Amino acid sequence: MSTIGTIGEISRTGARTNRAAQLIGVRLYGLLLILVLLSLWELSARLGWVVSAYWPPVTAILRAAVGELAGGDMLDALASTLRRAAIGYIVGSVVGVVLGILLGKSRVLRLALLPLIEIIRPIPTPAVIPPLILFLGVDDALKIFIVSLASFFPVFTNTISGVAAIDDTLIQTARTFRIGWLRTLVSVVLPATLPAVTAGLRTATSLTLVVAVLAEMIAGSSGMGYYLVQMQYALRPDLMYAAVLYLAIVGYCLNRAFIVLEARFVPWIGKT
Amino acid sequence: MSERLGFEHVTKVYESAGADFVAFDDITLEASPSEFLAIVGPSGCGKSTLLKMAAGLIPPTKGKVQLGGNTVSAPPPGVIYLFQQYAKSLFAWRTVIDNVMFPLEGAPRSQRAELRARCEDYLRQVGLSGFENSYPWQLSGGMQQRVAIARALAADPQVLLLDEPFSAVDALTRMELQTLVLQLWERRKFTAILVTHDVEEAIFLADRVAVLSARPTSLKEIIDVGLPRPRDQLATREDPRFLKLRHHLTTSLLAKGSGHVVAA
Amino acid sequence: MRKTILSAGLALMGLMILPHLSASAAELEKVRVSIIPINDVAPMFAAIQNGYFRELGLEIDTTPSTGGATGIPGLVGGSFDIAYGNVVSALLASQQGLDVRVIAPGTKLTDKDTDTTPVLALSDSGIKTGKDLEGKTFAVNTRNNVIWLYARTWVKATGGDPGKVTFKEVPFPQVEDALRQKRVDAAFLVAPFSIIAMQKPGISVLAHPYTELQLGVDVGQWITTGKLLAEKPETMKKFVAGLRKGAEWYNANRSSDALISIITGYSKTDASILKSIALPAAPLKSDLDQIKRTMDLMVDSKLLSKPLDLSKIIDPLAL
Numbered sequence: 001m002s003t004i005g006t007i008g009e010i011s012r013t014g015a016r017t018n019r020a021a022q023l024i025g026v027r028l029y030g031l032l033l034i035l036v037l038l039s040l041w042e043l044s045a046r047l048g049w050v051v052s053a054y055w056p057p058v059t060a061i062l063r064a065a066v067g068e069l070a071g072g073d074m075l076d077a078l079a080s081t082l083r084r085a086a087i088g089y090i091v092g093s094v095v096g097v098v099l100g101i102l103l104g105k106s107r108v109l110r111l112a113l114l115p116l117i118e119i120i121r122p123i124p125t126p127a128v129i130p131p132l133i134l135f136l137g138v139d140d141a142l143k144i145f146i147v148s149l150a151s152f153f154p155v156f157t158n159t160i161s162g163v164a165a166i167d168d169t170l171i172q173t174a175r176t177f178r179i180g181w182l183r184t185l186v187s188v189v190l191p192a193t194l195p196a197v198t199a200g201l202r203t204a205t206s207l208t209l210v211v212a213v214l215a216e217m218i219a220g221s222s223g224m225g226y227y228l229v230q231m232q233y234a235l236r237p238d239l240m241y242a243a244v245l246y247l248a249i250v251g252y253c254l255n256r257a258f259i260v261l262e263a264r265f266v267p268w269i270g271k272t
Numbered sequence: 273m274s275e276r277l278g279f280e281h282v283t284k285v286y287e288s289a290g291a292d293f294v295a296f297d298d299i300t301l302e303a304s305p306s307e308f309l310a311i312v313g314p315s316g317c318g319k320s321t322l323l324k325m326a327a328g329l330i331p332p333t334k335g336k337v338q339l340g341g342n343t344v345s346a347p348p349p350g351v352i353y354l355f356q357q358y359a360k361s362l363f364a365w366r367t368v369i370d371n372v373m374f375p376l377e378g379a380p381r382s383q384r385a386e387l388r389a390r391c392e393d394y395l396r397q398v399g400l401s402g403f404e405n406s407y408p409w410q411l412s413g414g415m416q417q418r419v420a421i422a423r424a425l426a427a428d429p430q431v432l433l434l435d436e437p438f439s440a441v442d443a444l445t446r447m448e449l450q451t452l453v454l455q456l457w458e459r460r461k462f463t464a465i466l467v468t469h470d471v472e473e474a475i476f477l478a479d480r481v482a483v484l485s486a487r488p489t490s491l492k493e494i495i496d497v498g499l500p501r502p503r504d505q506l507a508t509r510e511d512p513r514f515l516k517l518r519h520h521l522t523t524s525l526l527a528k529g530s531g532h533v534v535a536a
Numbered sequence: 537m538r539k540t541i542l543s544a545g546l547a548l549m550g551l552m553i554l555p556h557l558s559a560s561a562a563e564l565e566k567v568r569v570s571i572i573p574i575n576d577v578a579p580m581f582a583a584i585q586n587g588y589f590r591e592l593g594l595e596i597d598t599t600p601s602t603g604g605a606t607g608i609p610g611l612v613g614g615s616f617d618i619a620y621g622n623v624v625s626a627l628l629a630s631q632q633g634l635d636v637r638v639i640a641p642g643t644k645l646t647d648k649d650t651d652t653t654p655v656l657a658l659s660d661s662g663i664k665t666g667k668d669l670e671g672k673t674f675a676v677n678t679r680n681n682v683i684w685l686y687a688r689t690w691v692k693a694t695g696g697d698p699g700k701v702t703f704k705e706v707p708f709p710q711v712e713d714a715l716r717q718k719r720v721d722a723a724f725l726v727a728p729f730s731i732i733a734m735q736k737p738g739i740s741v742l743a744h745p746y747t748e749l750q751l752g753v754d755v756g757q758w759i760t761t762g763k764l765l766a767e768k769p770e771t772m773k774k775f776v777a778g779l780r781k782g783a784e785w786y787n788a789n790r791s792s793d794a795l796i797s798i799i800t801g802y803s804k805t806d807a808s809i810l811k812s813i814a815l816p817a818a819p820l821k822s823d824l825d826q827i828k829r830t831m832d833l834m835v836d837s838k839l840l841s842k843p844l845d846l847s848k849i850i851d852p853l854a855l
Contacts, residue, residue, distance in 0.1 A: 052713045053732050130609050137615035138570075138599065138606045169360040176327050176353045177375040177427060187377075191365040219606040221599040230573060230600070232709040234804035235732060268364035271409035 056238045065242035074239065077227040078246055084140060084223065085212040088147025093204060096152045097197055100159025101189065121153055125211055129218045143215040143223070150211040154203035162196025163189065195269040198262055205258050209251050274463040275350065275430040277326055278302035281335035284321055295321055296489035298335070301482055303431075308457060308464045310474035313484030314525060319467040320356075323433045326465065327353045339431070350430035354437045358417040362408040368395065368419050369404040375427035394422040398452060414445035418452070425456065432457075434466040438473065447505050450477060454503060471521045475514055476503060483524050492524065564595040567775060570607040570619035573600045573803040575727065575810075576643045576756045577620055579818045581798050582789075583782025592774040600802070608636065611761055617768070618760050618775060623830050624682040624839070626759050630849050631840055635762035637851045640776045642756025644819035644826070651747040652727035652813055655690060658715060659740040663722055666696025675706040675714055675723035680839060682755060682830075687724045689833055690745040698837075715739060728809050735812075754819065754826045758854075765851060776853050783818035790815050822854035 038058050044050045045057035068074040099117075103110045125146055136142040170192055174184045216225025224243055231240040262269065279302070284295040295318040303309040313319050324330040325337050328347040337344040339351065355361040362371055372391040379387055395401055398418040408416050417437060424432060434453070438446040454477060457464050468474050474481045475497055483492040497517065499508055508514055567589075571577045580596070583589055589596050599616065601607055607619035608629050620642060629636045645651050657663040663672070669691060676684040688698040706714050711723045712733040722742065725733060733739050746753050758779065765772055789795050796810045827846060834840040 051716060051736060054709065054713060133606055133609040133615070134613040137613055138601070138610040139615065167357070167360040169355050169357050170363075172324075172329050172353070173355065173361045175329060176347050176351065178347050178349060188363070191363065194365065219601065221601060226600070230804060233573070235709075235728060235806065235809060236804060266365075268407060268409060271364055271407070
């Protein structure tokens, strides 16, 4: 939304006076553009401009999306994906923060564990799934593990660099007040690292849903990933795009919720 | 409450890239209880290092720091450090009052209300009543240093170490803060050791001024200020003795320099 | 007083749990089966629907896997007791040292009229044979697997050099679009996608490689491991018996609405699409000769370094 506002400012001169009104105007143009594109989509499908079994009209997708609200497999699939994503996200983030702080603080642990972590990091998720099936099976354990792994890395790397970036003055302040190491960790190091951790968590948030769906697409028997592929194979593109639509809505809501929570709980981000 | 703090033959040697680098050599200096001692010296002479040794943050290579009758080996109780970088010393995630409460959080819960009231009073003393629930980053630089001062008061300092605490604020704010620190010092009678490169500030605040030479740093001289108290930003600074001391100290500091610097 | 309420509550909870325990644990044995939700597994779902497994004391817990990528790894990893896969996957797994065993046939192409797996190309492309495809691209779902193997064999059989054809992996649902947008020149496609693709003009059938090259080829297989077979021989025997009964019912009801509603139930494919497909008959027994011919093709195409001992892979249960 802010981007649209900026474009508005650039494209019009003397934007000060009627700025609010103009923003609404620009926003309307933005909506109009989306409507035009959707209409083109609808027409291209209805009039056969695009010959494909996978190009349903927009209205068919919306009908499918609304139809699923009244009862269908999609919402169950969405719930099971969200459950896996949430568990994996929590596990990965907690491990990421804990290891990030420990490794950030301890040179010995850094030397011992960092090479291993750096080796695992660039391996793409789809590549690790088949071998992991041998150890974790194909059920929740596998998908939750993959989501945790994907959430772990941004949280971990941000935490470790956040710990490294803590100003010495802060630690020395705690020392001159004779605060023990545990309390220093909990009430100084941890909150001082929180802005960096939050940045990692935000990256992880946008990743987890994608990775959960991806894992379900490859080794799925339930969830949105499986649903997407199943609908593709069942020649139901309307339901497939409806699922994509729901994923997009959920992803957008998660991001908005994150911004709200961030402002509420970490208001000092970027303020030091 | 205050304590005697003494440096006895303190030497600091850093090892870098195989070569030894002597920061300062054999410094012996003492601040009496309730004395306001200033240490001036050219930049890079290790003034801050000296102060951090007094705080128990850095150990000396040779010699020792004595507080009361004890050798300092770790941050001792009652020795509080006021950092030049006040913004980095305050906890951004805590409100002003919670920052001031920080040194007291080990206290039992039952005393919480009483301690809070006391901290609110410290904030009043530094002129920050009404800002209890603000965050440090919502305040100006001078106000942030006031929070740090109030927090130092909460820790009940016997020795207050001031590491160029006013160098990062504007001139007017600096004078206000100097006056504030003097008032608090006169009221609480802690031992104060100020490190600064500002000769006027040293004379204005201190009872004695110790002058350090450039590297390898050693103690050059100690002068008695002898200006009457309470001191006043205008009257004291216009006192002929003030000007004489300023002349003397500036000359002393410039003596080891390049010789082309024109004194202010 | 409080104690009484507590113990009464616990007793009630116990009563609620007990019947469930006895019903599922004592009466039916759970068999975990990995499936691909396509027409091929219809006989098994027919057996479930008609209660054949239940009669034998089995409860089938199916786990669908769209790509089939998880079937054999999940089997070896202990997630499944039985997995549906194809003959090439089974032989490849065996070559890798995995102790896989075929216990029942899945699909077999014995009739040209019900072969719905054609090689397709755009009608105006001028492509007719494997020779025409040299220097061009050929879409297969997965390289180094059964579709790829028979695509190569067909290219060779029609005068082309498979080494000069670029085989490109395209998932079945995307094949029609890829053909029409000329991103591939030919494709080997299975039902229902092949049926859908041919409903609109512009796409022609070049061949039916399975039935033209190897009539009667065994493609789909029900697979387990030697370890599971040794641990639960009775369970496996019952599964094969139930499945066979399901296959018989399927063969007798191939164009019935009942069968179509079974398939729609697990695959979610629209009934109208299913009605337009002539479903092939389900095999009751594996055919060692056919599997051997497939194995020989795999050796030819260097998928296998040497022939395998099929008697160790195809369990007597399947024969």
